[in-house]
Amino acid sequence: MTDHPTRPYDPDPRAHPGLRAIALVEAAKAFVALAAASGLEILGPAPLRNAVHLLIRHFELSATEGPLAWLANAISSGTVHATAAIAAAYGLLHAIEAWGLWRDKAWASWLGCLAAAIYLPFDLYALARHPGWPAVTVLVVNVVIVWVLARDLFRRRTPLPR
Template sequence: MTEHPAPPYNPSPRAHPGLRAIALVEAAKGVLALITASGLELLGPAPLRNAVHVLIHHFELSTTEGPLVWLAGAISTGAVHATAAIATAYGVLHVVEAWGLWRDKVWASWLGCVAAGIYLPFDLYALWRHPGLASVSVLVINLVIVYVLARDLFRRRTRLPT
């Protein structure tokens, strides 16, 4: 009886369907961030400040103190541009990561693993401060992303079959 050798390791995304799912999630996050950045630049500070004042009056909050009053005062042209720039950088990073994961690039798995891992301490803090389904869900999703990407990196390094 002849033994057939094991098929060679196939690092394609089809061998790791989780990579494609993560790529779609990252693409959605990136596109939403880019839409947000565009919206901030198109609106400018005045409509944003007015929206905060509408919230203050709608919820009958203090018009002289509180976080929303502070936010309304902090909204300026420079702050809007800075926030839009940060949202653009965040969006581009996630779109590039999504493209890399979709195209099965090793650097994208590293980028995604590190990026999702950075959120974990904040997820744990959120769970501690605000226990509930939302906090648990976000933590579990980020843990799954880190696991899938780390597993992909490990398999690429050790050439284990899928």
């Protein structure tokens, strides 16, 4: 028998200051994604197509070949609405995750840990293809996020002395 009673997890969010920092990052991602979705819906396809054509002319690229030409042809009302819907869903998911992390919810730690871990192979690929401080920074940030959230989940499963 132990002298101290145990708890299954630590419910105090201030016991895990990294969760609050990650919640703020996730809230910022949510804001940017929702702003992008709103901007796409407000602008519509015509100004976007005109902006791509302006880039093609400015950089003296082919108007019929290449990625920008493909993009200009792909921009339609349907693709703008679909892209805005995807951005809005992404933003809402990050907003929910931010709320959950701020409120110290275990499901939010699971969601954030899995979401950040999914990016790691892409971060490693980007680092291999384009070595430099931006790729290293993104990789380090995602590793830290996975570590902090995994540590939180581990602490929730480990009984703590009172």
